[in-house]
Amino acid sequence: MLERIRSATGGRILGLAPLDLIGLLVLAAAIIFVIPRVADRGAGYLAQVIVFGIALGAIYALVALGYTMVYGIVELINFAHGDVFTLGAFISLPLLGAFGLVEDKSHGIGLLLGLIPVFLITMALCALVNVAIERVAYRPLRNAPRLAPLITAIGMSSILEGAMFLWRGPFNIHYPDLLPANQIPIGGGVTISAKSVIIVGVAIILVLALSLFINRSTLGKAMRATAQDRDAAQLMGININATIATTFFIGAALAGAGGIIYGLYFGTLTAFLGFTVGLYAFTAAVFGGIGNIPGAALGGLLIGMFSQFSDAYVDTAWTQVLIFALLILVLVFRPSGLLGMRVPEK
């Protein structure tokens, strides 16, 4: 069918490949479907939905970065990554208490001074756990058949979930709602909550710090080199094991921070949270182009935004269906994701 269209039109229509054209048509149909509903609900609500979408997307992005970094360097889907994210939220719970942060009682500078060490300690602990996972479950299998580390990854995921289940039990766990609930007016009678602004701000700082690290530091250069060609990097004197461990370290630190942010934003945790969030984040990473760091951040943002638009303007019950329909569409038309490049299989 596609071949026939291609030959009939000389391969391109209006300068676009036929597949891209079909994709654009589907996108246009979706936009035409949503626009009347958006107009109907007004600009104020649209602004709120966009802010909610960015906040949710920022959380997905932080987790997606870890999937994509690890894939980029060792071509492994670290299924335990979503659970390291949950672990971050779980570890931070007692830390919040230890630094005297209590729901409704901590404000201003005291809150800030308390949250900074909580973030740093949680990120460090999550990072160490992920490095340990890499050392125990992935490094010994680096040259084994691909399926072996895939299974150990699923195994580590189950172990982490089980451990957290035994630690905190099966019930929903309430996460203290610490961030200010103040509404910031953005004109036209529309307000956005200070909480979402803070969350987005923290996520942006972390992503900027990561990209500076990857692009400017020597270790970052080593990581890029290892991702490109592990053997050549080793010949150039780069310590491969240390570089891969660093990748796991940074990815997990971001996931840990994502866990705290998730807790602060949503206020509820479960031991198996990482499965669902991990699935969306992994989807975001694939969506943006797995292995591509800006792609993961973009993918996270788009998935978050897309799910909020679906919740707000289509139907909440349809959101999951639409997200994965979108993923399939994107992968059919751009198999390597939005920003991904076709790379030959190593």
Add this chain to the structure above:
Amino acid sequence: MVRARGLTVLIAATVVAFACGSTSSGSSSKGDIWIASDLPVSGSDASSGLPAQNGANYAVTSIGTVQGYTLHIKNYDDAVNGKHDATKGAQNITDIISNKDIVGVVGPFNSGVAAAEIPVANRASLALISPSNTNECLTQPLSYCQSVNKYDPASLRPLCANTIPCPPGKNNYFRIAAADTFQGPAMADFAYDTLSIKVVAVWDDQEPFGLGVANNFAKEFQKKGGTVVDRKGFDTSGTAAPDFHSWLASAKKDGATAIYAGATSATFGCIPRAEEKGIFDPNSTFYLGPDGIGDAQCLKDSGDQANDHMYASQGAADATQNPDAAATIAKYKAACTQDTCYGAYTYATYDCAAILIDAIGRAIQANSGNKPTREQVITALAQTSNFKGLTGLISLNNLGDPTSPVLQIQQNKGGTWTFLKQFGISG
């Protein structure tokens, strides 16, 4: 989970052993009669399932014997990975059917599980009596049952051959809770008349119970003259709570002053209350729901947004309002002292077990003192009339429903769901 299940079976076994020791000493027992319970007693459902199971076990141990036979109870758990599971429930029923000694079952707890269990049990004429199933389509042949629930009483009862009410001796399913046709409307009336709410946003968890109760709430609230906005269903089958933020913002924009949650704590029923922060003022916004959110977990999940603006209906009467029940409740309190002893349906489950035992007794008499068959037990159950239970006088009609169900409205006062009012529905 496996360990938790093992533990409860162990506790039940000890209680049963103790009961045998105390009641059968000296007298000559004519034999053993077994009943079973099927409730979700592990994971997040355990908060409501375990107290119910304790109530049933206490009924068996305190009643002890029926017509000279010694009573025993076998406890089944229908939760898988911490949540009630319809398939597991049906498996339990299959297991119970193959155990010829068991003549009736107390349970299940959840309507979705009941829908899977009733057909299996019906083929074997095995009695089920539930303290808490409220979905109306389990018993009542209503026009929308097939389209909304994908089942109706006839399709659940193969023995009845499409005749509802079933021919005598064919219906095996009974319950003592008020159906959702009452629970949703009761809260709608209360919200409109007593709380003076005019605009309410309604969501459900896309499960048979939550969907049914939310639809019935919305229908009655609109009939009263109120406005229902942002009627949405959320997929709660995942391991993370759905994101309610944009829905809540939309509800705020549409002028809602109350949220009705057609959900349970296990399906993230009170998470929107926590996520309301910064969107709704909890001191001027009501949070309403069915019995599924009337538990301690809901209040924990609400965090600092939990306050006295939260109300839940209960499909069972409050036994502590019944003066005739005081003596039995006092004894139960002395016998069972842990947290897991007390839940919304503890005394209702006690009543279910007691009604089942009463019916077994009448079935034994009808069978000239011999062990009754399962058919004889369901026939006797259907004839239950003016049974003096802890939750009041209970009669069962030919559909399997209580003839005059009682509902109550509870309010969160300082972290406990507190009895506010109750009213009977004559039907």
